[in-house]
Amino acid sequence: MESITITHTQPDDLGFYGNFGGAFVPELLRPNIEELSSAYAKCNQDSSFQDSFVQLLKDYVGRPTSLYFSQKLSSKYGCSVFLKREDLNHTGAHKINNALGQILLAKRMGKTHIVAETGAGQHGVATATACALMDMKCIVFMGEKDIQRQAPNVQRMQFLGAEVVPATSGSKTLKDATNEAIRYWINHPQAYYLIGSVVGPHPYPMIVADFQSIISAEIKLQLKEKTGYELPTKIVACVGGGSNAAGAFYHFYSKDQVELIAVEASGKGIDSGASAATSALGSPGVLHGSMTLLMQDHHGQVIEPHSISAGLDYPGIGPLHAHSISTGRTKAVYVSDNEALMAAKELTLLEGIIPALESAHALAALDKMTLTNEDVVVVNLSGRGDKDIETYTQLI
Ligand SMILES: *Cc1c(COP(=O)(O)O)cnc(C)c1O
Numbered sequence: 001m002e003s004i005t006i007t008h009t010q011p012d013d014l015g016f017y018g019n020f021g022g023a024f025v026p027e028l029l030r031p032n033i034e035e036l037s038s039a040y041a042k043c044n045q046d047s048s049f050q051d052s053f054v055q056l057l058k059d060y061v062g063r064p065t066s067l068y069f070s071q072k073l074s075s076k077y078g079c080s081v082f083l084k085r086e087d088l089n090h091t092g093a094h095k096i097n098n099a100l101g102q103i104l105l106a107k108r109m110g111k112t113h114i115v116a117e118t119g120a121g122q123h124g125v126a127t128a129t130a131c132a133l134m135d136m137k138c139i140v141f142m143g144e145k146d147i148q149r150q151a152p153n154v155q156r157m158q159f160l161g162a163e164v165v166p167a168t169s170g171s172k173t174l175k176d177a178t179n180e181a182i183r184y185w186i187n188h189p190q191a192y193y194l195i196g197s198v199v200g201p202h203p204y205p206m207i208v209a210d211f212q213s214i215i216s217a218e219i220k221l222q223l224k225e226k227t228g229y230e231l232p233t234k235i236v237a238c239v240g241g242g243s244n245a246a247g248a249f250y251h252f253y254s255k256d257q258v259e260l261i262a263v264e265a266s267g268k269g270i271d272s273g274a275s276a277a278t279s280a281l282g283s284p285g286v287l288h289g290s291m292t293l294l295m296q297d298h299h300g301q302v303i304e305p306h307s308i309s310a311g312l313d314y315p316g317i318g319p320l321h322a323h324s325i326s327t328g329r330t331k332a333v334y335v336s337d338n339e340a341l342m343a344a345k346e347l348t349l350l351e352g353i354i355p356a357l358e359s360a361h362a363l364a365a366l367d368k369m370t371l372t373n374e375d376v377v378v379v380n381l382s383g384r385g386d387k388d389i390e391t392y393t394q395l396i
Helices: 004-009 027-044 047-061 071-077 095-108 122-133 144-149 151-159 174-187 204-212 214-227 243-252 319-326 337-351 357-368 386-395
Strands: 067-069 080-085 113-118 137-143 163-167 234-238 259-267 283-287 290-294 330-336 376-381
Touching: 027 047, 027 095, 027 174, 047 095, 067 214, 071 080, 071 337, 071 357, 080 214, 095 122, 095 204, 095 243, 113 122, 113 174, 122 137, 122 151, 137 144, 137 151, 137 174, 144 151, 144 163, 151 163, 163 174, 204 214, 204 243, 204 319, 214 243, 214 376, 234 243, 234 357, 243 259, 243 319, 243 376, 259 319, 259 337, 259 357, 290 319, 319 330, 330 337, 330 357, 337 357, 337 386, 357 376
Parallel strands: 080 376, 113 137, 137 163, 234 259, 234 376, 259 330
Antiparallel strands: 067 080, 283 290
């Protein structure tokens, strides 16, 4: 039997985590995917690549991010609650870790030109930031509807020098932007396609999880320093595609005594028809080039998800999470729009930390867990809430 470490964090040679993953791409993209796989395998063994990545994380991103003991949440829940402060990263969330890792990879591959898609614009901003730093041309596809809804992020990307191209087909949202980015990549194989979460065809989910694994590497060291033990009893993270969760869980998959809790957005309620609770409502199918769980109707058409938080508003889930949840290693918890709003307000008033709406879902999950005074819980605070302030003003 394979060890849990291998089956959960590292896929097999074809990119499968159990039944999920793989690379379901048009024949025309095979060479691109193979070029990426072999370049990544080389970089992975090259200590100068790893050194430049770690250096950038330190000097440019501001890592390590702190592991903050929240006295007030600890009193409220009767256990020790630590917050992993990814909100303190440059650009305000964990996404920059991955964007920088992939830009370095693109550079090593001799690429000068990046293509990406973005939904709410968070990944687009992280990509445009990394491109500005590394003098790369940056093209970001974004649904026309999202461009209208997320004007500040569009302006940030443009100010950073990126070209934002509207996707005008279908529902004019993320999945249409993804289709157009892939089409662009087929026609411009010299471009590097930069994916923002642990989704897409193999090797992307593996690459993104590796780059985000810095989160749990730091948690282990920091917990040890603060408590004497490097393992928490529970670790909680929200899941859109699942990159911040993959990073926060990474070094704990093989530690069976650590409970992993993935928090999905149930929107207006799991059965309301307006939710993004993929692990509850999804069934196996191919989305964005990999076999995973996705919300689809009986014709295999993707069902439009809903969440108040743009980063969780995704109809699928990364294949490693699909595998880990379906085998029971990771437990899924569902948090609604309203519960997330209340948790955001609570953290803001208790600690003076305004969390991203996505991260507020992870915080709200504390209320749904059985906790004792033996518990040491780490909540991954994936990002800061400045971008959500318009939504939060209704709670004042
Ligand atoms: C994008 C985003 C998420 C969701 O993406 P994952 O890949 O699931 O981590 C969560 N939190 C914040 C702050 C984000 O910007």
